[in-house]
Structures are given as C-alpha cells and as structure tokens.
Amino acid sequence: MSARDSSRCSKRLYDWILDGEGASESEHPRKMKWVTGPAGCGKTAIMGSLAGRCVADGLLGATFFASWSASVGRRRKTAFVTTIASQLAEYREDLKDAISNAIEKNPSVFKKNLHIQMETLVLAPLREVARQPDRPQLRGAIIIDGVDECEAEQYHDGSRAHPPPARTNDQDQLEILQVLQAASSDPSFPFRILTASRPERVFRDFFDPQNTPNAFADKLDLHEHYNADADITLFFEVQFNRLRRRYNFPPSWPPPGTIQALVENASGQFVYAATVIRLLETVHRNPPEALLKAILATGATLKITSSPLEQLDALYSQILESSPNPRLSVQWIRSINMLNRRPSSYATNVDLLLQTYPESNQAEHLLGNLHSLIRIPPPSDKATTNYDFYHKSLFDFLRDPARCEKHQRLYVEANEIWVFIWDRFVQACQNSFLGFLVVVPCSIELSWAITHSRAHLTPASTAWWVPLAIAHEEEDPIWWIFRDAHDSVRAVLNPFQSMD
Secondary structure: OOHHHHHOHHHHHHHHHHHOOHHHOOOOOOOEEEEEOOOOOOHHHHHHHHHHHHHHOOOEEEEEEOOOOOOHHHHOHHHHHHHHHHHHHHHOHHHHHHHHHHHHHOHHHHHOOHHHHHHHHHHHHHHHHHHOOOOOOOOEEEEEEOHHHOOOOOOOOOOOOOOOOOOOHHHHHHHHHHHHHHHHOOOOOOEEEEEEEOOOHHHHHHHOOOOOOOOOOOOEEHHHHOOOHHHHHHHHHHHHHHHHHHHOOOOOOOOOOHHHHHHHHHOOOHHHHHHHHHHHHOOOOOOHHHHHHHHHHHHHHHOOOOOHHHHHHHHHHHHHOOOOOHHHHHHHHHHHHHHOOOOOOOHHHHHHHHOOOOOOOHHHHHHOOOOOOEEOOOHHHOOOOOOEEOOOHHHHHHOOOOOOOOOHHHOOOHHHHHHHHHHHHHHHHHOOOOOOHHHOOOOOOHHHHHHHOOOOOOHHHHHHHHHHHHHOOOOHHHHHHHHHHHHHHHHHHHHHHOOO
C-alpha cells in the first residue's frame, strides 16, 4: 500500500477515531465500525498504516491482525481477548495494574469463554480506572484485521461417547464479533473498534443495519468508496524505480505504457501488484525484462473479457507453470498449507515428509521459481521456521475448479492431497524417519486416503506402530493416525472374519 492511503481511507478512519461521527454523533456513540472489501484490495495495508499513525499519536490501544497462515494464536479465537488485554496493559500504567489485579483474583480466567475473558480482563479493569479521580480520560482505537481468516477451535474429549459437532469457522468468527460488540456498547469502554474483513456472509449479516439498528457506525466499503488505481500506480512507480537502480536498467525501463497496463490488469487488487513486483525481484532463470514482457502479454490476451480475478489467476498460473513440475508443485503447496496448521511444521520437517528421498533436494527443485508466492526460509533457518504464503487468494484460486478451468494441470482435488500426504508418510516410514510424525495434521481425512492409496505399511511395521502410538497417546496427531489406520484395516477384515 502506498503512502497516499493516509490521505484517503486512513485519514477518513483516523478522523472517525478522533471525532466519531462528528456533530451527528448521538448521546450513545456507535463505537464499532466495519471496513470491508474483496480479497487483495489492500485492507490489511490500510489497517496497518492506520495502526502506525495511531501509535505515533499515542492513540493505539491494541491490535489483532489475524491470518490464515500465522501461528495458532493469530488464526484462532483462543488468544484473542488475552492479546487485547496484554496490549492494553502496556497502554497505561494504571490499566496495567488493574489488569494484573484481575488476573491475580481470577487465575482460571484463561480457560473461560471469550465473553468472560472480555469482562474480567478488559471491561472490569477499565471501570476500575474510570472510577479513579484525577486521571486523564482514556481514548484511542482497537484495530482488528482478518477475523474472516480465523479458523474454528476444536475440542477433543475422548471421554465422551458422542462428542459434540465440530465447530465451524463462522461460529467462532461470530463469537469474536459478538464479544467486540458487547465491549463497544459498554458505557465504560473508551475505545473505538475498527474491524476489517472480506464481505463474507457472517459479517454481512452481523453488520446489517436491519438486523441491529444503530449498533454500528456506517461501514466503509473499499470497493465502493475507494479507487485504488492511484495508489497502485504510485506503488508501481516506486517499485520500478527501485528495480531500475538494483539492476542498472536505463531510465527508459519499463517501456511507456507498462505501468498503466499493469494498473488496469490489477483491477484495484493490491495483491496483483505486489505479486508482480515480487516476481520481478526474485532470483529467477529469466531476467526481469523477459518476465515483465510475459506478464504484459498474458494480460493483453485477457482484456476483452477480463474480470478482476482473471488477471490474477493468469498471473498465478504463469508463475506456477514456471516450476519444472507444476502439478507436483501444487500438491506440495497445498500439502504445506495443511501441515502448517500443526505445531512443529518447520520447513525441514515438511521437506523430509514430502520429498521422495530424505537426501534429495526436491523442495528447491519444485519451489525454487515460486518465491513470489511462497516465503521459503533460508537453509540456516529451515529447522525453526515454517514455509509461509503471501496471500490467501492463491488458495482461493487453487481450490476453485472453475477458475482453474483453463489451467487443468493446476487443479487438484482435496482428496488427492490427502492421498499424496499419506503416500509420502508411508514412504517416510519405510525410510525409518520418525521425527516428523507430530506434524501430520489430524484434520486430514486419513481413513479416506488410506482406502484410496496404493501405499501400505508392511505387516512388519506393526511392531513399530503399536508401541510408538501408545507412547505418544497424549499427542493427538500420531495417535489419530494409528487409530485411523487400524480402523481402516479392521473395516476390511471384518467381513471376512464373519465368514469363518
């Protein structure tokens, strides 16, 4: 996001933090506002820029930037309220004392639901501070981004014969929104809450004025109120100047009309612009001039019937097709995304699981040209760092057969990914590699994968499976893998046993 956003959306939001709705604000101010827009339009950049300005002016109470690819604490509701409380404790000393006292009196609060945590760790301390005489009034903002990327927290209770239905992402996202609404409507709550997300159904319904009249400030829809073309133009100008200096290109590069064509291709999506630049600045077998010509040529063929997503899809396809084996690269990318949901899914562990042979360099061979899509840790950091992805829109593309229709080699069914992981798992077992087992996610449909895979653990490995599974019973992934494998074998054998 370029610096100009401060003079547009960021300024508009900053003014709301300072003055609310101005002269039209009622006796009961609406202290919660929704910022929305499609994927890739720059929501996170705007919220980050706004947070930076609030920090500089002493107005930032707390932030929570959720991400589908981040650690568990940033992609689930578990740490949501505690993160807010922790940052508020640093906002002012008297608030820190009040929150510390609340924790001391309620040490079990961290095991309670979000509503109790908000009341105990945030609202009650705010009331305590407000009652103290001769204290400056608290004010400022709490900025929340990406709640639409939060995944559901699942609870596994092996003691229950009939466990409750699995939580959905929508349920946990709605719970976060309800907790924020409860806080914003409390008279003792002095902050204004800004939350940014894509216009998913749960958010549209929640912020619909017909459902909750006068509860929220007017939403800011970036698709309707913000023309990103000027900012994307400036972004390209700055980045091309940097690339020109880096590669010692002549002042005439890029050719006239290039930036205008790229801005048109972007269709208001910053993710397109950022991906183009990452591709040009990444070490690649082709020079930046050739890459840029290829990007422009692809965009030109789509302009007659182009939709905003079509240009982005074409760019993603072009990058993925540069891999020596595009389909296998997609299988790796989607497998990594699944594996990243578990602890210890460091790049080294993932490589050892997915590579055909532990000593091979298949990861670099397949992913070496894809640095504009995936953050690949340097070799020295692979043992402690996960693979990461720049934007969720990549997986929106890869999971949609309609969007992959023109690029059939890139569409892989989810079931195929499960089978792929299972096959590599069995092969790794045969290679006597055990250290990666804790990273295999229990969410994978292993029973389906086992049934449809041609790879099977040998009978001799039973003596290995049983003691290892028992020893690690408290570690869900390995125990669930053993249980699924055992159940699948038993399901096949039972009909034959009944014939005896």
